Amino acid sequence: MATVKQLTEITDIDDLKDLQKLYLKDWPSNCVAYFWLDNYLRWLQQNPRLNHLTFYTLNNDWQNDGLFILVHRYQLFFSNLSKQESDLKDALKLLDWSGGFKVSAIQENHHKIYKELVAELNLTMYREMPTTMYSLNCGEARKLEINCPEGYYLDKVRLEHAELINDLWSARHPGSLKLIQMLITNNTNVGLYERESGLLCAWCLRLQSGFLGALEVIETHQRRGLGLVVASAISKAIATDLQHDITALVNMNNAAACRVFEKLDFKLIREKQYYWSMIKPRHGDQISWPNNEKITLCGALSEMDRLQQVGVQQMEDLKSVYTRDWPKYCKEYYCLDNFVDLHRRDPQLENVKVYALPDLELGLFVIVDRNQISVGFLESERSESLLREALLQLDFLGGEQFASMPKRYFKAAMDVIYAKNLKIDINSATYSLVLSNEKALQFQVEPPVGFSLKSLDVKDAKVVDDHWEWSEPGTLSFIQRQIFCNTSVGLYKDEDNELVAWCIRAQDGLLAVLQVKNSYQRRGFGALIVKEFSRLEALQGNDIITEVVPENKASLSLFQKLGFRIINQCNWLLTEAPMRER
Structure with a gap:
């Protein structure tokens, strides 16, 4: 008696990994199926409950x-190693085709099966395109030189750009906006930005098939070689981060794309032709997946992925995690250090919540200090996605400020801001600088005749706030708290006790709010304040950290002359409040 053939699901991750290993055979002839499986295994690692994803085989025999x-959603891919027709065709016949599919990367050997199936099942195909593969091996991709033109910079693409990318994508279709969002969130990508305006001018994504895709340069910036820059940058990133060969499918009529890949020494695999095709639903003209699907950056969370509020001892444990790779994580260390001190002084500290994941070794924390948000994680394969998931658990109403945020956190913060439908009010880049305590202890500090150096008094907070360029409703209380609880330095005129120059230690551990009154400038008082603050911090065993906006050449020069060195780029992000009064 013949065995009844039936579609069965592959649900075990280890089985999927073993299935993927089968496609290492005769590399790179089976690389396309390998990369499909690799992509979704990585996505499942980030989100084990990824919606609308199913792997099938025939009679449990993969x-x-x-x-x-x-x-996945409306996307369909199929493969087998032998390229024989019978079992694969039987499996595809058992699939429910009623909702329609976008069928991707159909190998030439399977194209005949697919066409026969369309005819036998009376399916309606309304788009089909042949493409040819270009390939560059991992070793060669790692050697690529990236020559970013003057006036531009390379960075990751952000979720806020998804609509632009989808609108200009030649392969866009109903539901493709959600796909673009998922690719930006989960896969390697590269964007090229105009330095002066911050405009995204060119980009390239890695599709879920592993192929490079959506390579585009906006019209006003074409004919400048920007497509070549992003293609080389993403190729090198994939080779370096994932140790994968680089592949791209190109319509041979697209001469511009062909030239880009040929200039990068991609090999044209003429004998490997692939097709993609759209099958209409049984009822309706188009696949019904909406373009406005709700953006979900994380699925159902396990207990280990849920933020929990932590106390002083757990903050101390987190601090110890950030002593690694010093001074890479010194900002996170001193931010935690500040809030440990604040909580020790006032265990009922108002409007401050410190969150972390149960596994403190991950180092992930989120501190909400009224509208100020400080974050940290130890870099790992999952760190960016974990931070996104953590931030999505919090309520954002607008007016939040991501303060003093190292560049490694920027994309996750921007993705969450976009996902919560908030707008950016301020996006300011800064340099992060550090001075070792050994160097700070060498400073000889002597105030000029007629002046005295001492800690600020809380009653001085109003003067400090009034002179601060970032002063706004609510900042006075921050300054009062930091003066009361932390290191601060003021230079006072002996004659009348006038405060003429000052700085404080901010809530994130920075030397901040450095100011010299206008009538006392150009007398070296700024350097005097920095030296005394640094000396006091060094006496407590601390290095000294600060930030300067690149445009403030005078301050940058001051700190560098005193021995501070740039270690990172940071961002300050302020979301637009519901009302202008924040």
């Missing part, structure tokens, strides 16, 4: 021929 069918 081991024999590597036969699998992958369905």
